[in-house]
Amino acid sequence: MxxxxxxxxxxxxxxxxxxxxxxxxxxxxxxxxxxxxxxxxxxxxxxxxxxxxxxxxxxxxxxxxxxxxxxxxxxxxxxxxxxxxxxxxxxxxxxxxxxxxxxxxxxxxxxxxxxxxxxxxxxxxxxxxxxxxxxxxxxxxxxxxxxxxxxxxxxxxxxxxxxxxxxxxVAGLRNLNPTLAPVLKSGIDPAALGVFGKYLNGKYTLWDISVRLGKSVTNVTKALIPLLKKRIVQLKKVADLPHPFANRSVDASGSGGSRKAGSKGKGREGLIACIDDSPVILQTLKKILEGAGYQTLAINEPMRGVAKLIENQPDIIILDLVMPNASGYSVCKFLRQTSVFEKTPIIVLTSRDTLIDRNRAKLVGASDFLGKPPDPEKTIALIEKYLEEIAEQGQTGEASLSAEVSSSAL
Structure with missing residues (x-):
């Protein structure tokens, strides 16, 4: 040749x-x-x-x-x-x-x-x-x-x-491609579709869903055919996640492309700060979050990292409750008393998930809880939940501002 x-x-x-x-x-x-x-x-x-x-x-x-x-x-x-x-x-x-x-x-x-x-x-x-x-x-x-x-x-x-x-x-899927992502029609409760429901949001391809459900991609796609015919679900193209060179993470020393406070990077879905003294946990969170397209701010010394938190103003903070040099409860309380992080979602990371621990964390301002070691699916679900709430609050704020401007103009 x-x-x-x-x-x-x-x-x-x-x-x-x-x-x-x-x-x-x-x-x-x-x-x-x-x-x-x-x-x-x-x-x-x-x-x-x-x-x-x-x-x-x-x-x-x-x-x-x-x-x-x-x-x-x-x-x-x-x-x-x-x-x-x-x-x-x-x-x-x-x-x-x-x-x-x-x-x-x-x-x-x-x-x-x-x-x-x-x-x-x-x-x-x-x-x-x-x-x-x-x-x-x-x-x-x-x-x-x-x-x-x-x-x-x-x-x-x-x-x-x-x-x-x-x-x-043979299954009649010749015109479909497993790189497409199914999206549920607006107004339909995902829970009504059982195990499939939570994946029909346009974020998971047919390949992704097959792996998460432990089923072949052919069987997963065949199960969606009746929903496609009824137009309850449609398939759409979805972008790839950024590769490691397209979206370097920010570390606690400030290297790796840190952003200005309050800025939103183009194409960035969210900046997530991860505070934990364990390098293994930080690396695990980094892999989970960056794999889903988010940026991470890794901090292994919480009190010294406050300046970096203020500089970068992350959208969400994941905070370990038990650290040798600082109590996660104290750090959470301190952040809630700081005007910059008064409303920032704080997800506490703990291996001691008891009712007492939850109540104590709630009292110091924790928004939610995540077990150790962090489960990828649960972690991403919590991140998406709070980012959606932030987006909705932003839209409400814009609508209020627009109303005020219109009123002033009159």
Missing amino acids: SDKALKNDMTANTLKLIAEQLNVLCQKRATGELVVGSSQTKGRIYLLSGRLLYAKAGQHETRRWNRITQRLMPQWIPNPSDLQDAHMWEYQLLYQGITNKQISVVQAKAIIRAIAQEVFFDLGCYGNATVEWQEDARNPTEMALSLSLSYLEVEPDISKVMALQRQWQ
Whole structure:
């Protein structure tokens, strides 16, 4: 195969063509990118000496990464701040995790395989695509070769995805894509739809919901068909979550792009301050929150961090109740007595969730409670709840101001 771009009309089965091309390239021990393109998306399959390094579907790269790593390695907390560039940042994090002995090569390869399976499935949903081979002159390293998949490892995954694609088509889902997000029609109570209800808000793709419910994406989508036909639910495109280089977090030292007090960053859904003396808990919260598209302000010494709180004015504060150098109750009371944080939602983080602890926290001004270790779903649900309340209060304030202006004009 020459190093010139090789293009083929994908009038045949997309996955079959990808498999054929990969087989040829792997036999030739080729290094480069197999670019699968259509009018909707462009995926990339990276090869090194005929072995699969990583795969991307052209959209929802961060969503896919977060979804699969949290499912397969929920205790692993990658550190993207150590990476130098955004090229194949997911593979860099896997490499970093192995180097730091946080994950094994077997675990990292399991993540690569799971991501590749989803990518193959998504690419298989697109017809009339092209495939283009782009040669690369990179020299393989021993580590990179060990953290890659041979065609013998990849071939069963492709066969599995082909079977899933057939199920998808037989179920009459040919015109749908699992990267779409279902949205419930306004005025309908989500609780009336049982377990599905809380996910029908346009924030979770069909892939996301399938993982959260522990069901296949085909079965999840089939269950929604009656609701789609009745127009109770509709599917819409949803943006990807920001990758680590698109939205660096703010730390307590003020580095990493801190914002001016009261400012709202473009595309930012909320700045969440996390106050805890445990680096592990802070990293866990950071992974959960940034995975959902929020910025974080990490503070491990609460009294010294007050200045940073005032400077950045977070939308929500998550506060640990038990810390060696400061009582969370005292910190909460102090913040409530400060005019800047008088109305800021404060969620207390505690492993001692008793009635006495709750009442005491309420007395010093806590808004809500979160258990330790923080559960991702419960954490995001609380954040969304209070951000929605803040948005509603803002709209009410704007309406009141508009009324005052109109009255003055009269």
